[in-house]
Amino acid sequence: MSAPQASETPKELASPTSAPGRKSLFRRALRSKQAIITGSIILLYVVLGLLANVIPDHTFWEARLDSLNLPFGSETYPLGTDQFGRDILARLLHSINTAFVSALIGVSIALLLGVTFGLIGGYFDRVRTVTEWAFTLIMTFPGILLLILLMPVTKGDYRFTMAIFGVLLSPGIYRIVRNQTIAVSRELYVDAARVSGLTNFRILSRHVLSVVRGPVVVATAFLAGSAINVQSGLAFLGVGSKVIPSFGSMIGDGFRNLYVDPWQYVWPALALGVLNACFVLFGNALRDVLQGKPPKPAKQDVQALAAGFEASDHEPDTSALLEVRDLGIGYEGTDGVVREVVRGVSLTIRDGETVGLVGESGSGKTQTAFGILGVLPTEAQITRGSILLDGKEILGASEGVLKKLRGGTIAYVPQEPMSNLDPVYTVGSQLVEGIIASTGKGRAGAREQALALLDRVGIPDAKRVFDSYPHQISGGMAQRVLIAGAIASRPRVLIADEPTTALDVTVQAEILDLLRDLQSEFGMSIILVTHNFGVVADICERLAVMQKGEIVEAGITKDVFANPQHPYTRMLLDSILDETTVRSDPPSGALATATKEA
Numbered sequence: 158m159s160a161p162q163a164s165e166t167p168k169e170l171a172s173p174t175s176a177p178g179r180k181s182l183f184r185r186a187l188r189s190k191q192a193i194i195t196g197s198i199i200l201l202y203v204v205l206g207l208l209a210n211v212i213p214d215h216t217f218w219e220a221r222l223d224s225l226n227l228p229f230g231s232e233t234y235p236l237g238t239d240q241f242g243r244d245i246l247a248r249l250l251h252s253i254n255t256a257f258v259s260a261l262i263g264v265s266i267a268l269l270l271g272v273t274f275g276l277i278g279g280y281f282d283r284v285r286t287v288t289e290w291a292f293t294l295i296m297t298f299p300g301i302l303l304l305i306l307l308m309p310v311t312k313g314d315y316r317f318t319m320a321i322f323g324v325l326l327s328p329g330i331y332r333i334v335r336n337q338t339i340a341v342s343r344e345l346y347v348d349a350a351r352v353s354g355l356t357n358f359r360i361l362s363r364h365v366l367s368v369v370r371g372p373v374v375v376a377t378a379f380l381a382g383s384a385i386n387v388q389s390g391l392a393f394l395g396v397g398s399k400v401i402p403s404f405g406s407m408i409g410d411g412f413r414n415l416y417v418d419p420w421q422y423v424w425p426a427l428a429l430g431v432l433n434a435c436f437v438l439f440g441n442a443l444r445d446v447l448q449g450k451p452p453k454p455a456k457q458d459v460q461a462l463a464a465g466f467e468a469s470d471h472e473p474d475t476s477a478l479l480e481v482r483d484l485g486i487g488y489e490g491t492d493g494v495v496r497e498v499v500r501g502v503s504l505t506i507r508d509g510e511t512v513g514l515v516g517e518s519g520s521g522k523t524q525t526a527f528g529i530l531g532v533l534p535t536e537a538q539i540t541r542g543s544i545l546l547d548g549k550e551i552l553g554a555s556e557g558v559l560k561k562l563r564g565g566t567i568a569y570v571p572q573e574p575m576s577n578l579d580p581v582y583t584v585g586s587q588l589v590e591g592i593i594a595s596t597g598k599g600r601a602g603a604r605e606q607a608l609a610l611l612d613r614v615g616i617p618d619a620k621r622v623f624d625s626y627p628h629q630i631s632g633g634m635a636q637r638v639l640i641a642g643a644i645a646s647r648p649r650v651l652i653a654d655e656p657t658t659a660l661d662v663t664v665q666a667e668i669l670d671l672l673r674d675l676q677s678e679f680g681m682s683i684i685l686v687t688h689n690f691g692v693v694a695d696i697c698e699r700l701a702v703m704q705k706g707e708i709v710e711a712g713i714t715k716d717v718f719a720n721p722q723h724p725y726t727r728m729l730l731d732s733i734l735d736e737t738t739v740r741s742d743p744p745s746g747a748l749a750t751a752t753k754e755a
């Protein structure tokens with residue numbers, strides 16, 4: 158399980174680990190009204206373009222001296238004629254084809270270069286310098302000027318011009334793909350794929366491409382609009398063939414004839430404007446779909462949720478600080494069926510107590526914790542339930558409300574401390590940013606508090622650690638740093654997700670001692686997510702045992718340890734190594750050696 162990464166991801170792109178595949182993006186796009194409307198309009202343009210030789214009564218090049226500047230609504234010329242007596246409708250429909258061919262050529266070349274070299278540059282560190290250099294060089298070219306200067310080479314053929322424009326667009330795609338590839342290459346599952354002997358090509362096509370394609374699809378929509386605009390702009394300036402109709406050349410002709418018949422200007426400008434707006438809005442809709450919105454409960458009192466943090470109509474347990482009731486979290490499978498990974502979990506945490514959420518890997522502990530924090534992946538669905546904080550419903554609250562809660566009332570200490578510190582920034586600057594965001598303090602005050610917190614969590618040379626980069630400190634120190642960040646806002650609930658798993662035994666004990674001290678000092682409640690009964694025995698007053706998404710047993714820790722009721726709890730307890738029992742049989746290696754010596 159990895160911690161939520163949304164905050165570490167560039168705004169325009171989804172987290173690499175959460176990026177859905179193309180199929181999922183397409184399916185989710187169908188749920189966005191904006192994507193459906195703008196996508197349908199773009200599709201309508203395509204159909205009209207395909208019927209360019211069928212719909213009009215005249216060809217686009219046919220000029221009739223007896224039909225100059227006919228107004229719209231004229232017989233056989235529904236949109237009228239231009240100053241050369243040519244059918245505006247025919248020219249408009251052919252302009253659509255010119256626009257789409259321009260977009261197709263420009264975007265295809267940009268994708269071919271950007272995706273290919275983005276994958277190569279992102280994945281292979283050794284060639285990255287070369288790809289960076291090449292694409293930075295391309296970015297220095299003065300785009301439009303270059304396209305005009307290359308007129309003698311392109312001979313005015315807009316298709317060649319757009320091919321060159323595709324090269325000029327490619328750095329944008331390259332950067333998206335390169336960034337995503339670098340991020341994915343650092344994921345543990347990619348390391349695992351390498352170790353298991355998968356070829357680089359297989360890793361790139363299977364693991365990396367599936368992550369980068371979402372953002373690339375979104376960028377493609379924007380690039381298509383941009384290619385159409387540039388082609389139209391060049392045609393307006395007179396760069397390119399006068400014979401092939403395009404929105405730009407029609408706008409240019411209409412502009413020159415504005416006082417005779419303004420409609421000759423209005424039609425192509427309108428057609429280009431609408432098409433352009435559709436590409437931009439379609440791209441925005443895809444991006445929203447990709448970034449997603451926080452999962453909403455399936456069945457909730459919508460009005461209460463709309464108010465964000467309104468009082469709930471449940472009858473809350475008045476002694477409870479946090480109350481999770483019948484929480485269900487599910488994911489849609491490839492067959493379209495939603496399967497619950499958290500199934501009706503109920504949990505109560507009172508002020509100042511530590512509750513262990515225990516169970517083997519995959520039992521739904523972290524999903525429950527993420528549900529409380531409101532940081533579930535966008536594809537997650539809340540299928541049922543309620544989460545009350547101080548008796549108020551927070552499930553389905555707005556992102557603004559949840560952000561405030563996460564920064565202040567509820568804090569989170571993630572698993573794997575090292576992966577949760579950005580290697581590019583010093584420990585201090587990351588702590589300071591977090592403190593500014595959660596407390597609203599100024600930089601100097603935040604720095605002072607960060608140093609005090611580092612000191613408080615038992616880091617001996619706080620100043621040195623403050624100025625260190627994450628790779629310069631140990632795992633135990635990194636965990637202390639994350640705890641320092643989490644307690645900065647003096648939270649009332651601290652959710653610690655396997656806070657000791659990645660640490661060696663002595664450091665584990667120190668971290669548990671630290672959590673215990675901080676709890677009594679701040680009087681906060683702790684939810685300790687763990688698979689380790691030893692940790693639960695050490696620090697938790699109560700525990701809840703999870704299996705396959707359900708709580709199968711809950712109670713006071715010493716009671717459950719003394720008299721476990723559920724077979725699964727008994728099995729987990731039995732699997733704890735009994736330190737008083739020493740195996741009498743020698744390890745197999747020793748046995749083998751002994752046999753050999755004999």
Ligand SMILES: Nc1ncnc2c1ncn2[C@@H]1O[C@H](COP(=O)(O)OP(=O)(O)OP(=O)(O)O)[C@@H](O)[C@H]1O
Pocket residue numbers: 158488498516517518519520521522523524525534536688
């Ligand atoms: N994005 C997702 N899509 C589909 N299923 C998911 C997703 N994230 C988690 N799950 C599933 O939810 C289940 C519970 O996962 P969760 O991370 O809560 O387990 P856990 O008990 O915390 O285990 P661990 O300690 O290994 O993280 C798992 O079966 C997991 O495969």
